[in-house]
Amino acid sequence: ALxxxxxxxxxxxxxxxxxxxxxxxxxxREVRRALLEADVNLxxxxxxxxxxQTKALGExxxxxxxxxxxxxxxxxxxxxxxxxxxxxxxxxxxxxxTVILMAGLQGTGKTTATAKLALHLRKENRSTLLVATDVxxxxxxxxxxxxxxxxEVPVFELGxxxxxxxxxxxxxxxxxxxxxxxxxxxxxxxLQIDQNMMSELARIKETIQPHETLLVVDAMTGQEAAxxxxxxxxxxxxxxxxxxxxxxxTRGGAALSVRRISGQPIKFIGVGEKxxxxxxxxxxxxxxxxxxxxxxxxxVEKAQEAVDLADAEKMQEKILSAKFDFTDFLKQxxxxxxxGSLGGIMKLIPGMNKLSNEQLQQGETQLKRAESMIxxxxxxxxxxxxxxxxxxxxxxRIARGAGYAESDVAKLVADFQKMxxxxxxxxxxxxxxxxxxxxx
Ligand code: GDP
Ligand code: MG
Numbered sequence: 152a153l154x155x156x157x158x159x160x161x162x163x164x165x166x167x168x169x170x171x172x173x174x175x176x177x178x179x180r181e182v183r184r185a186l187l188e189a190d191v192n193l194x195x196x197x198x199x200x201x202x203x204q205t206k207a208l209g210e211x212x213x214x215x216x217x218x219x220x221x222x223x224x225x226x227x228x229x230x231x232x233x234x235x236x237x238x239x240x241x242x243x244x245x246x247x248x249t250v251i252l253m254a255g256l257q258g259t260g261k262t263t264a265t266a267k268l269a270l271h272l273r274k275e276n277r278s279t280l281l282v283a284t285d286v287x288x289x290x291x292x293x294x295x296x297x298x299x300x301x302x303e304v305p306v307f308e309l310g311x312x313x314x315x316x317x318x319x320x321x322x323x324x325x326x327x328x329x330x331x332x333x334x335x336x337x338x339x340x341x342l343q344i345d346q347n348m349m350s351e352l353a354r355i356k357e358t359i360q361p362h363e364t365l366l367v368v369d370a371m372t373g374q375e376a377a378x379x380x381x382x383x384x385x386x387x388x389x390x391x392x393x394x395x396x397x398x399x400x401t402r403g404g405a406a407l408s409v410r411r412i413s414g415q416p417i418k419f420i421g422v423g424e425k426x427x428x429x430x431x432x433x434x435x436x437x438x439x440x441x442x443x444x445x446x447x448x449x450x451v452e453k454a455q456e457a458v459d460l461a462d463a464e465k466m467q468e469k470i471l472s473a474k475f476d477f478t479d480f481l482k483q484x485x486x487x488x489x490x491g492s493l494g495g496i497m498k499l500i501p502g503m504n505k506l507s508n509e510q511l512q513q514g515e516t517q518l519k520r521a522e523s524m525i526x527x528x529x530x531x532x533x534x535x536x537x538x539x540x541x542x543x544x545x546x547x548r549i550a551r552g553a554g555y556a557e558s559d560v561a562k563l564v565a566d567f568q569k570m571x572x573x574x575x576x577x578x579x580x581x582x583x584x585x586x587x588x589x590x591x
Pocket of ligand 2: 261262263285291337338339
């Protein structure tokens with residue numbers, strides 16, 4: 152079809168009909184930089200980018216989209232996909248209780264997250280029991296007890312001389328006996344990973360057989376999040392993660408690292424010190440945040456719009472046939488506007504790339520005028536421009552509605568008819584399109 156011929160001519164002109172290493176060089180660099188700035192682990196960045204690149208190479212470029220833009224869009228989509236597409240809720244065991252084990256280094260926000268989760272679950276009408284097993288820090292038990300009081304959730308503890316494994320075991324027993332829906336075991340952490348801590352955690356896990364083992368990761372950890380996750384996942388086995396301190400200025404790259412390395416979903420993010428500062432994790436929001444709100448995301452949005460414009464291809468067929476009417480014209484105009492300047496678009500069309508800037512600007516002004524006049528037309532009139540050609544009364548009514556003179560409407564109709572016949576000629580293979588918007 153002619154539409155295809157035009158398209159392939161355009162592609163050849165630009166030599167960019169497929170994503171290749173050379174036409175996405177710049178975009179690749181930008182993506183890498185964005186991910187590193189977001190504190191995604193270096194190795195994770197390398198692997199991720201290489202994978203997306205392999206997937207993308209040779210991919211057909213959507214008409215009207217630049218290969219680099221399309222590539223960035225692919226990266227964004229892949230990022231969302233890698234992080235799991237949707238939010239994964241907490242497990243709920245049947246019969247109750249659901250047992251959740253909290254794991255992580257000291258100071259990452261385990262105890263806070265324990266209380267946050269309880270509050271979250273209460274909103275889902277799930278009762279909870281919190282279990283304090285951090286017997287190492289003097290204030291740790293009190294901290295959980297205080298938080299429990301604050302949110303009116305019971306806390307199970309056996310004092311600081313008890314064995315953490317035993318506390319956990321009895322805590323779960325208590326929850327079962329009392330018909331509590333979910334029991335959350337808060338645990339001790341060390342500033343650094345050490346073997347005692349890991350083996351204690353492993354023993355707790357072994358004893359209570361939790362349905363969820365959530366790794367609590369401080370989002371500010373940055374690069375380190377990767378090795379941390381690996382250690383915990385290898386030695387304990389996690390089923391998900393909570394990314395805390397997302398209210399800081401981090402872009403949250405740790406999310407990607409944690410997900411890639413453990414294969415387990417991030418379930419929540421912590422966004423403040425207060426007990427209600429917990430949000431479900433949404434991959435698309437995190438992908439936007441990781442890529443940054445700046446240049447890269449703008450490119451993604453542009454690409455998205457351009458993909459939308461590809462729908463306009465179908466319209467092209469219509470343009471080149473006699474079926475094109477004022478409604479199509481309006482649709483087309485709006486699509487063009489979404490893409491930015493008309494000039495940029497017209498230059499992509501073979502035969503139209505010789506228009507001067509002045510001509511293009513004039514064209515843009517004319518399009519605006521045309522749009523407001525078309526808005527004043529009835530559906531019937533939009534469908535059949537001949538109705539207008541034959542009726543000064545209709546033209547006057549439209550002119551009044553749009554705030555123009557009757558002669559302006561007459562000219563629009565005449566231009567439209569001329570354009571349509573030119574389009575039809577073009578459709579029969581007679582290039583080029585002379586001065587479509589040239590103001591004549
Ligand atoms: P734990 O040692 O892992 O139990 O960590 P804590 O729950 O005691 O939290 C350590 C510190 O981090 C406390 O001062 C918390 O208030 C703070 N914190 C926890 N989660 C968040 C969060 O999402 N945002 C902010 N800004 N601070 C948090
Ligand atoms: Mg704690």
